Amino acid sequence: MNFMKFFFKQVVLVNGFVCKDPKVVKADDFSLSGLDMPGDTGNKLGFNVTPANVNQIPGLNTLGISMVRIDYVPKGLHPPHTHPLATEILTVVEGQLFVGFVTSNGEDGNRLFTKMLKKGDVFVFPQGLIHFQFNPGYTNTVAIGALSSQNPGTITIADAVFGSNPLISDDVLAKAFHVDKKTVDWLQAQF
C-alpha cells in the first residue's frame, strides 16, 4: 500500500504494490519475526540469506532500505555477486568472515580490497561492485547486513554467467574467459 501517503497524508508512488486502506494498516505491516533463527545452509556453498525487505515487510515500500541475516557454515561462501541498485553495510554477530570487493576497470582498476572480520566488525560493499564473503573458520558465522534499497536484488556472477537460462553461447564465454569451449561447456555443466 501507499504507506508514505499514510504516514504523511502524502501521496507517493506505490511501486506497483496493491494499495491497502490506511484505516486497516497495523504495526505488523512494519514488522517481521525470525531474524534470530539460522537459515538453511544445506547447499553446495554452505550459506543462506534470510531477507527482511519489502517482500516480507510491506511497510518498507518507498522507504529505500532493507535488512538481511546471513548464515555461513565453516568454509561457507557467499560467492561473488553484485546488488545492481544498493550499497551493503554488514556486521559480524557471531564467528569470523573474510570479505572482499573489486573496484571497476581503468588504470589502477580491478583492485581487490579484503579484510578478515571478527565479531563486531563492520564492512561496506559499495553499490554495483562485485563482492564476496567467506567463513574461513571452524565455527558457524552469522552476519546482519543492511542494503540501501527496499528491494536490492542480487546478481550472483557465476550463476548469471555460467548458469543462465538459456546458457550464454560457449563462443562468447570461451573468448571472454580465454579458455576453449570444452572448458566452458564443462564449467556450465557444474550449474
Added chain:
Amino acid sequence: MNFMKFFFKQVVLVNGFVCKDPKVVKADDFSLSGLDMPGDTGNKLGFNVTPANVNQIPGLNTLGISMVRIDYVPKGLHPPHTHPLATEILTVVEGQLFVGFVTSNGEDGNRLFTKMLKKGDVFVFPQGLIHFQFNPGYTNTVAIGALSSQNPGTITIADAVFGSNPLISDDVLAKAFHVDKKTVDWLQAQF
C-alpha cells in the same frame, strides 16, 4: 575522499570530505570494529547509540546508508526522536524492546503504532516520523539498526524543544503545550 570516483573511475560529489589519493585507499577505510561491545549506558535514560556512519567509516561517503548498535539497560529508553533525512530498520539481537512511531497530522493522523519486539524481530521507523524504543524487561537489550543515509542526524524531541540553546521562550512553549509558564520553566529546568 571521493570513494565513488575511486570505485568507478567516476567523479562524484565528495560532500565536503577531504579527498584522499586513491592510491592510498585501504580496506580499513570501509571498515570499523567494536559493534560487539556494549556502549556506555550510564546516563539518565539508560541507553546508548554506537554509530557506524561516514564519520567513523569514510568509505561510506556518498553511499546512502549507515548502521548503529543500540544498548538499553532494563527500563532504558531511546526517547522520542526523528531522523530528518533517513528511514530506520532495526532488529533485536538480545533482550526485548517496546517500540513505536506516530504518524503525521491530519484526519486520522497522529496515530501511534507500537509493538513489543523479542529477539529476532525487525521493525521499521519511516523517514521523519517521531519514534521511540523502550526496554520494558529486567535484562539488557541490544539492537542493530540501519539508516538510509550515510549520516542520518537525530533530533531528540525533548532536548530540541525544552533544552535548546538558547531556550525557546516560555510564551511559545506554554501555549504549545497548553500549560502555564511556570510548568514550562520547570520542564526546561530538567534539561
Added chain:
Amino acid sequence: MNFMKFFFKQVVLVNGFVCKDPKVVKADDFSLSGLDMPGDTGNKLGFNVTPANVNQIPGLNTLGISMVRIDYVPKGLHPPHTHPLATEILTVVEGQLFVGFVTSNGEDGNRLFTKMLKKGDVFVFPQGLIHFQFNPGYTNTVAIGALSSQNPGTITIADAVFGSNPLISDDVLAKAFHVDKKTVDWLQAQF
C-alpha cells in the same frame, strides 16, 4: 492525472492519483482561489493554515512544490512542528512574526535560531527541523509560505507526543521529559 505526461507527452509517476483524460484537463486544474481570505483562527492557538497543495490543485502532482497562507491573531502561535519531507520559505505580508528553528543533536547541536520578522521579511525553515512562528504583536499577522513538496505533511510536536491516538505510555514520556507520570498524565489531559 498524470499531468507531466500531459505537459511533456511524457509518462511519469502519478503518485496514486486517479488519472484524468488529457483531453479534458483545464486551466482550473492548475489553479485555486481564496488565498486572500483570512482562515478561521478561532482555536486555542489562534492560528490557521490555508493550504494550496496537490489535494486542492491536482495539477501540482509530481511537481514538488506547494503554497500556504498562514493567519495569526495577536499572540497567535503556529506551535513547534516539522515537515518530514520539505523545506519551508515564508514571507510576512501583514503584521509581525517571531520565528525560530532548532538544529539537530550533536556537539554544538540543538541550537535555536530566532528572528523577529516585519512585513516584507523572508525566512527559511530547513527540511525536517523543528520550527515555530509566533505573533507577538497587537494586530493580526498574515504570511505566505512555500514548501518544497506537492504535499509536505506536518507533524505538530505537542500533538504527536502528548496527543497521539492511542496515547504514548506515561512510562515513556515521564522518562523522556524527566518528569513524573502524574505530570505526563496531566499534560496529556490538555490534548
Added chain:
Amino acid sequence: MNFMKFFFKQVVLVNGFVCKDPKVVKADDFSLSGLDMPGDTGNKLGFNVTPANVNQIPGLNTLGISMVRIDYVPKGLHPPHTHPLATEILTVVEGQLFVGFVTSNGEDGNRLFTKMLKKGDVFVFPQGLIHFQFNPGYTNTVAIGALSSQNPGTITIADAVFGSNPLISDDVLAKAFHVDKKTVDWLQAQF
C-alpha cells in the same frame, strides 16, 4: 556554507559555495528583508522580479526552494520564459493578472492554458514549460511566487532567441519563424 551539515551534523554538498564556520552562522543567513517594497518597473515591459534565492539567502543552499516578488504596472508583462530546473507556484497579492503556459510538442501538443487571476488566486507553471504573466488592468499588480529550486534560473524566450550574444544567424531564425532575413534582422534590432 554547508548549512545542511550544520543543521544535521550531516555532510552534504555545498554546491560550490564557500563554506562558513558553523560557529558563526546566524539567523540572518536564513533571512532577507524588503519583499514588501515594489521593484523598479521602469523598463520597456513594465515588470520587475525581486528574487529571494540562494544568492540573497545563503542558508537556502541545498534546500531546493526559493521565492520571488513580481511587480507589474498596468499592461506590464513578464514575457514568455521558462525555468529550466523549476516549477513555479504564484499567488496574486494585489491587482489582477492574466497568466498562461503552453504544453510541449506532440499530437494534441502546444496547447495554451490561460486564466485571469484576481487577488488571492493561485496558479502553477510546470517545470520547463513556456509561460507568461500580463497585467491587463489599470492598477499595479503584485504577485508572490515560489520556485522548486534554490536558484531556478530563467530563460526569457525573446531575449535568448533574438537578443543572444552573439546573435543567432538570420538564416536559422528566418527559417525557424517562417519569415525573411530582413524581418529577422529587424526583430533582432529591437533587442
Added chain:
Amino acid sequence: MNFMKFFFKQVVLVNGFVCKDPKVVKADDFSLSGLDMPGDTGNKLGFNVTPANVNQIPGLNTLGISMVRIDYVPKGLHPPHTHPLATEILTVVEGQLFVGFVTSNGEDGNRLFTKMLKKGDVFVFPQGLIHFQFNPGYTNTVAIGALSSQNPGTITIADAVFGSNPLISDDVLAKAFHVDKKTVDWLQAQF
C-alpha cells in the same frame, strides 16, 4: 510493464505503463529496428527526428535514457527548441552540422555557443537550454543523438510561441517581441 521489477525482482514505478506478465517479456521489448533508414524530411524545415524512446521501446521504462536519429536535407534546420527534462548528446554520422545553444538570463547571460560539426564530431546540449541544429552544406546530414530521459519531450520555440492552440494574445507577443500587433498576427499566420 514493470521491467525494473523484472530485471531485479525489484518493484519500482511503472510510470503509468500497462504492466505485462514478466513470463511473457521478450528481447523485442528492449529493441527497435530502422534507425538506419532516413526519416521523411519533406517538410518546410527539411529535417526529421526518428525517436527510439519508451513509446517505441517499452523496456526503456524507468531507465532514464533514449535515442534519436535526425536527418537534415541541405539547409535543413532543427529549429530552436528545448527538452524540458533532458540533456542531449549528439554525434554527426554523415555530412556536416552547425549547432548552437543559448545560456540563461543574467549578467553575462544569453550567450550563444556555436560550432560547425563534421562527421565524427560530438556536441552536448545541456538540459532546458534553447538549442538548434542547421545543415549548411550541399549534402544530407545524419546525426545520432541520445537524451537523458526515457521520454524527453520537446518544445519547439516558434511553434509554442506563435503556433499554440489557441494562439497567445497579440497584446502579449507584441510587447514581448517589441513589435506591433500586425507583425505578430502576420508571424502567427505563418504557423
Added chain:
Amino acid sequence: MNFMKFFFKQVVLVNGFVCKDPKVVKADDFSLSGLDMPGDTGNKLGFNVTPANVNQIPGLNTLGISMVRIDYVPKGLHPPHTHPLATEILTVVEGQLFVGFVTSNGEDGNRLFTKMLKKGDVFVFPQGLIHFQFNPGYTNTVAIGALSSQNPGTITIADAVFGSNPLISDDVLAKAFHVDKKTVDWLQAQF
C-alpha cells in the same frame, strides 16, 4: 568547471572537477572529435571502446549522459560486463551484432535475453545487469552507444573475478565456480 552554474547562473555541485572561469568557457568544452575513426581493435578480444564522457568533454559534468563508439572485428567480443551506475542504449551503424543480458537472481531469474542486431537496430541494456556484444559476422561492426551517466564506469566480469589485483583466493573462486583450485589457478593465469 561548474557548467550548470554557467548555464543557469545556478550553483550546482562540480563533482570534484576544477572550476573554470565562466568567462573563458568555450564551445569546445561541450565538444569532441573523432567518433568517426575506428578504435584500435588489436587486442585478444577484437573490440575497442572510444569514450565521449566527462573525462573527454568537461561540459558534460553534472549532465548525466555520455556516448561511446564501439568497434568489433569479425568474431570480436565486448565480454560480459556491467555499468554500476548506468543503463546503455546502443545502435548498430555498420555490420551485425549478437547482444544479450542476464536478469538478476530469483525464481524465474538469471534469464538470458539475446538478439541478433543488424544495421539500424537499437538495443537496451538495463542498469547493473551483466551484458555482452559479439560480432558473429565476417565484416567489422561499428555501434554507437549512450549511457545514462556522465561517467558510467565499467566492470568486466572476467577481469574483475579472475584478473583482480591482488587475485581473489582460489578457495573462494573454486567454490564459487564449482571447480578445483587448479582450474581456478589456470583460469587466473589467462589474465
